[in-house]
């Protein structure tokens with residue numbers, strides 16, 4: 327049994343509480359590691375360490391090229407530890423090994439990308455409308471950044487924050503989900519090994535109210551980057567506002583995946599499946615509302631059900647498994663509650679709708695892939711995020727109705743469009759209220775392009791050059807080039 331410690335100021339420390347909590351494998355139900363239960367005093371220590379590191383010339387005076395070299399070294403260490411990081415993350419959240427190993431390689435790519443950007447943070451000389459002054463704008467780091475992340479893709483979602491924050495010259499305190507802390511403690515170890523000065527990367531583990539809230543409220547913190555649910559996101563946003571802190575929020579979604587009659591239906595079926603049954607639906611970008619044009623509804627549904635029935639469900643550690651368990655017991659219970667809610671609301675369950683137990687299903691934290699038809703968009707099952715393998719199917723007649731249904735939701739994280747009509751594709755892209763639109767594909771992401779939400783799905787963007795701006799602030803510099811003879815009492 328592995329017993330972890332907190333990473334604060336470059337040192338491994340026991341939590342002030344002297345308490346640890348258990349972390350379990352979703353498939354087997356086995357407790358496999360003990361995670362430190364940090365509290366307010368650990369949060370204070372971590373922020374103070376990060377603040378000292380931010381002021382320390384060993385970090386503050388590094389050039390962008392030198393910061394980039396450290397990020398590159400970390401990327402290389404991640405590449406050398408893909409198996410270890412993948413297996414730790416896979417044990418903790420029960421995600422498919424087939425997906426996790428690819429995701430960890432991708433995490434290394436994110437660090438490579440931001441390593442390259444670290445010495446390309448350029449200011450600008452501004453053409454000022456006044457004589458005898460020179461003005462330029464330089465971009466500076468914000469200071470101490472707190473990164474708070476959920477359980478579904480801990481390494482990836484933390485990297486989306488950590489890589490640009492470090493490239494920009496900030497220092498970071500990471501607060502992982504209480505369900506999946508181990509992989510980020512391992513990442514902290516690699517950051518130390520890469521040579522980041524003490525306190526530049528800190529990891530404190532524990533629960534939202536005990537350590538997350540004190541981190542957000544700490545006066546030395548200048549930015550909070552949060553990925554999680556709407557409730558936590560709102561609480562973090564409100565707490566950060568008290569200290570006028572900058573925030574990035576990556577929240578939930580109820581994303582529409584729209585299939586028109588002229589689509590390549592075989593491809594669209596694959597897209598519908600990966601959209602909502604990939605990662606057992608435990609992704610913010612799940613295409614959980616499938617909008618089918620009425621003319622293809624029946625044939626599409628029949629083929630979709632047939633394809634989903636073939637899914638290999640079971641042990642996520644096996645490379646051939648296609649659908650794994652639900653990551654936490656609480657989430658499993660929530661999904662089942664929402665399935666019952668949909669039935670009560672009048673939706674028709676045409677596939678699944680129940681837990682899976684027995685041989686091959688470990689400790690039984692599985693839910694059968696579930697499809698509902700006869701869904702109205704005003705039902706709660708069509709409006710609220712399930713974060714599980716539950717698909718709602720809605721019918722539409724034409725493009726205008728499809729767009730109206732697609733946008734008629736509080737969220738706006740992502741959307742999919744399946745059509746072979748180029749004009750229709752572009753029109754939908756323009757009309758959809760979503761931070762990402764996929765045309766004839768679903769769930770593609772890359773470090774090179776921004777990701778984030780419209781409406782209740784969040785604030786700010788992660789990925790690409792856009793993300794580094796989220797960790798910088800502009801300073802406008804005025805330099806007099808000739809003595810000023812004007813009246814000092816009147817602003818010129």
Ligand code: NAD
Pocket residue numbers: 474475476477478479483501502503504532533534535537538539542553554555556557558559561562576577578579609610611711713739779783784
């Ligand atoms: P959650 O909001 O319960 O927890 C996320 C993190 O916030 C955890 O580390 C938790 O301890 C912490 N936290 C909770 N309340 C807090 C508070 N008041 N102050 C400080 N920290 C607090 O989310 P979850 O259940 O772990 O994750 C699932 C949610 O995450 C889903 O709603 C999903 O859509 C969302 N998500 C969004 C994205 C995205 O990029 N938009 C990606 C993945 C997951």
